[in-house]
Amino acid sequence: MLMVVVVFLISGCEQRRSNVALGTLERDRIAHTATINEVLVALPVAQGSMVEKGTILAKLDDTAQTAEVARAHADVAEAMANLDKLRNGAREEEVAAASAKVAGNRAALVDSQANYLRAEELAAQNLMSKANLSRALAKRDSDQAALDSAEEELRELTNGSRPEDIQMAEAHLDATKAALFSQQKKLQDLTIRATRNGILDNLPWNLGERVTMGSPLAIVMAGNAPYARVYVPEPYRVRISVGDELTMHVDGLEKTLTGKVRWISHEPAFTPYYALNQDERARLMFLAEIQLSNEHQNLASGIPVQVDLP
Missing domain, CATH: 1.20.5 (Single alpha-helices involved in coiled-coils or other helix-helix interfaces)
Structure with a gap:
């Protein structure tokens, strides 16, 4: 008779263990990192405080x-x-100056052209050397080139x-x-702001320290209330869907809590090998997340939890 009772108790314990999912209460961990090597000049929020999205958590120089x-x-x-x-375009003063330059170069060309014609007549009468005639021609050509250049500059100013x-x-x-x-x-990135509501869990750096780029300045446990991260045994996976409400037990609380399944994995926690038998299939676990309501926001992360499975 005693053996029957022991066997019954053992089988009852195994049954109770098979229809529950075990895990812990968790929150999303948001690490706000430094984008540059600079000195930490302000930590306006105390560690452990509730923060809202947009709250300044830290400031760098x-x-x-x-x-x-x-x-x-x-x-x-x-x-x-x-x-x-x-x-x-060009100012009126610039256009006027360019026009005056054109007029001056045109007058210089008229003078050099007249000088060249006189030199050409004198050279024809053998009263001027060919060298002087060449210099007069060069001066006329030079003045002609200067006039062309000035006209182009004026055209550039007036054309825009x-x-x-x-x-x-x-x-x-x-x-x-x-x-x-x-x-x-x-x-803006030198002022670290909370990107989600949650609890300021940790401030790894002290005020006045020079932080290193990429290191976390503030760690926020996001969300008003935690969620249960549990492992669902394989036989119960097909009975659970996103949106289902499940009953859970949290260590330290006498009353049960109700949470809603927000996510459940479609693959087991480890890759199964080929041709699993019935006993081995039952060992497969599927990770699930069950969200608690906001009235349980004071529950700390890391507390063991047990979820009753349907």
Whole structure:
């Protein structure tokens, strides 16, 4: 009779263990990392506090990056001024100066042309050497070239900028604006803000330390309430779907809690080998996450939990 009772108790324990999923309470761990090597100048929120999305968690020294943003602003202003200059064309004073230069070169050409004609007549009468005639011709040609150059400069001013130059200036302005946006984003990243609601779980660095790029500055356990991460035995996997409500037991609490399945794996926790028999199939486990309601937000992460399976 005693053996029958022992066997019954053992079988009952095995049955109870087979229709439960074991795990722990968890929260999503959000690590806010440093984007640059800089000194930590502010930690406005105490470790362990509840934080909302957008709350400032830490600040890095932004002196150097502020200077980079100012330089990027100056580059944008220079590019805009250059583009406006090309679009507006030459000033009236520049056109007037170019016109006066053309008039002066034209007068010089008239004078040199007259001198060349006189020299040519004298040379025909053998009253001037060929060398002087050549110099008079060279002076006339030089004045003609100067006049052509001045007229082209005036035409360039009056015709305005080429479309290609304006397009290049517009492209340069777009590039400087993109560089400014990038520098502003780097400046914003020096102020670490919470990206989700949750609990500020850890601040690994002390105020005044120079943090290393890529290292976590603040770790937030996201979510108002934790979720249970449990392993569902293979025989019960087909009975559970996303959205199902399940009963769970949390260590330290007498009353049971209810949670909703928010995710369950479609593959077992380890890769099965070929031709599993019935006993081996029962050992397969499927990871599942069961979300608790917000009224349980005070429950800490890491507490063991047991979920009753249907």
